[in-house]
Amino acid sequence: MRAVVLEEFQEPLQVQDVERPEPESHGIVAEVNGCGVCRSDWHCWQGDWDWFGYRPDPPHILGHEPCGTVVAVGEDVESVSEGDHIAIPFNFACGKCDLCRNGHENICENHVGLGFMNEAPGAFAEEVHVPHADINAVPLPGSIHPDTAAGIGCRFMTSYHAMAHRGDVGNGEDVVVHGLGGIGLSAVHIANALGANVIGVDLFDEKLDKAESLGAVETVNASEVDDAAKEVQDITNGGADCSVDALGIETTCLNAVNSLKKGGRHVQVGLTTSEEAGQVPLPTDEFVAKEIDFRGSLGLQPSRYSEMLDMIKTGKLDPTELVSETISIDEVPDKLAAMSDYDTMGIPVCSDFS
Known part of the structure; x- marks a missing residue:
């Protein structure tokens, strides 16, 4: 089968012919219907994230935002059948540890990152293996089209968990999102659907305009103001209830924290x-004096996908609004290379693997 293979960090990626996966006894193999192209794939290609185990040994297949159709099932799998349409979280869980048993399978003690670790070759490929399929293969309702499902991979489902669970936003709260890539724009859309008043902050007018189309009530171009956090505080009359750093650089993290009011929470x-x-570095004294909460957020528990899917079925959420374009597998290397200059918007989706 064809797949995008990382042969050497930071060197051009290649589409190669590789062996098709076979299902382990507890796993399934899915034909990939679509896979988002994410900045996290770019990080992996660059060789980042070795400090927390997300650095595979080349050669390795990239890609971690797939949906698919089950084509082979391991002998011990009970709840998944050939022909099922599934969403596939990148945060593979074991289903047996204490964290999994208590609803925290996104941070499973035996967590394996799809496309980021040797144990889980990725989904920029015709087919992908899903281990422990009874927990990691999430059934998709027939009413959700594959094009929609392809848009709910890492960034959208991660933003749902960040906003609905870790941020617990809604009820007219002010929420500020710093960094309007795929995650940030998804967060804007989801927080708006949950009832928040959302402010988007970025350097590019095109992304700020997209945030407004997704429900942002205000936007701030951080390149045109002296202090982006101060601008947010002025807009919200004292600071946001919840802030999000959707990029992960020092500037956006500090600006997001400094955008908060007393008692605020940062995700x-x-x-x-x-x-x-x-x-x-963080302003720890501000955390103390203002009683600010700092919360991390990783992926989404497979057991809580139904919440997000219900909102999609009712039209409150629409992942296709975030899909900026559909591309072929041969275009994936260039699309990832463009991310070196932040030259993408929304969620590009690879949907042609021929």
Whole structure:
């Protein structure tokens, strides 16, 4: 089958012919119907994230935002059948540890990152293997079209967990999202659907305009103001209730935290680059004096996908609004290379693997 293979960090990616996967006894193999092209794939290609285990040994297949159709089933799988249409979380869980048993399978003790770790070759490929399929293969309702399903991969479902669960936003609260890439724009759309008043902050007018079309009530071009956090505080009459850093660089993290009012809560979704290597200085005295909460957010529990899917079925959420374009597998290497200059918007989706 054809797949996008990382042969060497930071060197041009290649589409190669590789062996098709076979299902483990607890796993399934899915034909990939669509797979989002994400900045996290770019980080992996660059060789970032070794500080928390997301650095596979080349050669390795990239891609972590798939939906698919089941084509082979392991002998011990009970709840998944050939022909099922499924969403596939990138945060593979074991289903057996204490965290999984208590509803935190997104941070499973035996977590394996699809496309980011040796144990889970990725989904920029005709087919992908899903381990522990009874928990990691999420059934998709027939009413959700594959094009829609292809848009709910990592960034959209991650933003849903960040806004609905970790941020717990709604009820007319002011929410500010710093960094309007795929995650940030998804967060704007979801927070708006949950009833928040959303402010988007970025450097590019095109992304700010898109945020407004997705429900942002105000936007701030951080390149045109002296202090983006101060602008947010002025707009909200004292600071936002909840802030999101959707990019993961020092500037956006600090601006997001400094945008908050007393008693506010910050949700960190963006992961850092090799420049920060996982370490960002924070105004700890402000956390104390203002009683600010700092919350991390990773992926979405498979057991809670139904909440998001119900909102999609009723039209309150529409992932296709975030899909900027559909591309072929041969275009994936160039699309990832464009992310070096932040030259993408929304969620590009690979839907042609021929």
